[in-house]
Amino acid sequence: xxxxxxxxxxxxxxxxxxxxxxxxxxxxxxxxxxxxxxxxxxxxxxxxxxxxxxxxxxxxxxxxxxxxxxxxxxxxxxxxxxxxxxxxxxxxxxxxxxxxxxxxxxxxxxxxxxxxxxxxxxxxxxxxxxxxxxxxxxxxxxxxxxxxxxxxxxxxxxxxxxxxxxxxxxxxxxxxxxxxxxxxxxxxxxxxxxxxxxxxxxxxxxxxxxxxxxxxxxxxxxxxxxxxxxxxxxxxxxxxxxxxxxxxxxxxxxxxxxxxxxxxxxxxxxxxxxxxxxxxxxxxxxxxxxxxxxxxxxxxxxxxxxxxxxxxxxxxxxxxxxxxxxxxxxxxxxxxxxxxxxxxxxxxxxxxxxxxxxxxxxxxxxxxxxxxxxxxxxxxxxxxxxxxxxxxxxxxxxxxxxxxxxxxxxxxxxxxxxxxxxxxxxxxxxxxxxxxxxxxxxxxxxxxxxxxxxxxxxxxxxxxxxxxxxxxxxxxxxxxxxxxxxxxxxxxxxxxxxxxxxxxxxxxxxxxxxxxxxxxxxxxxxxxxxxxxxxxxxxxxxxxxxxxxxxxxxx
Numbered sequence: 001x002x003x004x005x006x007x008x009x010x011x012x013x014x015x016x017x018x019x020x021x022x023x024x025x026x027x028x029x030x031x032x033x034x035x036x037x038x039x040x041x042x043x044x045x046x047x048x049x050x051x052x053x054x055x056x057x058x059x060x061x062x063x064x065x066x067x068x069x070x071x072x073x074x075x076x077x078x079x080x081x082x083x084x085x086x087x088x089x090x091x092x093x094x095x096x097x098x099x100x101x102x103x104x105x106x107x108x109x110x111x112x113x114x115x116x117x118x119x120x121x122x123x124x125x126x127x128x129x130x131x132x133x134x135x136x137x138x139x140x141x142x143x144x145x146x147x148x149x150x151x152x153x154x155x156x157x158x159x160x161x162x163x164x165x166x167x168x169x170x171x172x173x174x175x176x177x178x179x180x181x182x183x184x185x186x187x188x189x190x191x192x193x194x195x196x197x198x199x200x201x202x203x204x205x206x207x208x209x210x211x212x213x214x215x216x217x218x219x220x221x222x223x224x225x226x227x228x229x230x231x232x233x234x235x236x237x238x239x240x241x242x243x244x245x246x247x248x249x250x251x252x253x254x255x256x257x258x259x260x261x262x263x264x265x266x267x268x269x270x271x272x273x274x275x276x277x278x279x280x281x282x283x284x285x286x287x288x289x290x291x292x293x294x295x296x297x298x299x300x301x302x303x304x305x306x307x308x309x310x311x312x313x314x315x316x317x318x319x320x321x322x323x324x325x326x327x328x329x330x331x332x333x334x335x336x337x338x339x340x341x342x343x344x345x346x347x348x349x350x351x352x353x354x355x356x357x358x359x360x361x362x363x364x365x366x367x368x369x370x371x372x373x374x375x376x377x378x379x380x381x382x383x384x385x386x387x388x389x390x391x392x393x394x395x396x397x398x399x400x401x402x403x404x405x406x407x408x409x410x411x412x413x414x415x416x417x418x419x420x421x422x423x424x425x426x427x428x429x430x431x432x433x434x435x436x437x438x439x440x441x442x443x444x445x446x447x448x449x450x451x452x453x454x455x456x457x458x459x460x461x462x463x464x465x466x467x468x469x470x471x472x473x474x475x476x477x478x479x480x481x482x483x484x485x486x487x488x489x490x491x492x493x494x495x496x497x498x499x500x501x502x503x504x505x506x507x508x509x510x511x512x513x514x515x516x517x518x519x520x521x522x523x524x525x526x527x528x529x530x531x532x533x534x535x536x537x538x539x540x541x542x543x544x545x546x547x548x549x550x551x552x553x554x555x
Contacts, residue, residue: 189205490525
């Protein structure tokens, strides 16, 4: 069977054949998703500190590439709220040109991650960490829209969270009530229009109504035109960003943050989609597609892109089951940009603020956040640390610290699961009424022979405990049997500690016998030259041979 993990889903489905009926459903779903994506693409770009056309370019170019090359049947790609924090920070520090370069670099990193088969590894990012930074991003998105929601006359909003709210408090007397009414009405329509019909997204209805009201009644509120000027109705000529070593040193950290966040978000979206349709995505192909899409987006002057959970879910709910829907969605956005860009500039900023606050509400995952707060202490610690670092400091720091903290928690749990048990204790416990199979019964150990049973991975987190337990045996035996049948893995630190134990006991005239070592662990030990300090006869297959060898030594 050929390996298909890098083959795009579109290619496989075209080879199998797509029915005419499904093709029609995909086109309809793509049309609806394209309409849904329009206000979001514009809003995400503005919230990220770039012009609205950057969001449309990203949704068109990246969305098209992700659908053609992706490993999911129904994934819809484009700009998402998750990137707002990172993109805004990069633009403030390095400008739009720096953002384009960072996005291109992130694309290359994602391609490398996919080719290195990191797709499955990213699924091991702990859920409390994901909820922590996602909820933190939601709070930041909400705080970034307060200015436009209330129509506050602030020229420049600080990037820092606390400074932002300090500025807002100084302008609380300058609220534009018309802007606030438009933003509030947008939220009500967006959240409740599905009660009337699910065929037309509430955000589009809110945009049409607010734009017409502001235009015809000449209401004094900011629009895209007054804030950013005209929206171009064409795509720019693609160009590869100029990258040198100095640029790489400056932008490598944000590029890795974009790549990591984009990888997590895209695979999370693909997992959700799989649950909705009963499918199975190809994670490594998806990462490669996300990487190529980000490179292409940067070449056209766009911003970072990833899988969009909300738009993907909309695609599924409207009948989309193949990448044709995603391709259609990108083409619909292209037609809108070419034909309706002059009208899009009339959209009120307060309306976009209302839409983004609804997005922030859905991103907040407050129910999951509240549920995790009732969990064990380590999960709560990861959740809160990631959340507050995201809000108060920086998303990049939050992800780095969150992953390191999660790793330490995991290592602690793994080390606690590794036990070193004296055979006498083992025999006593089994004599206390626990079930024991015949082949598991232990013979009475001869005098002068001690045995320890090791259960669990002997890695660096548990290696010190292992060494301390063995070294501090009160009465030094003539023979010490280490039963390792339940050791699935040993790393370099575990090997080092084991060698230290062998050397120390050898100096005390105590022979060590290793019993029941698994094949993989034995190969690792042989490669580390274990036989240079331990007689090969002292490495045996099972406990019976270990006892025979102990008897030979005792004689």
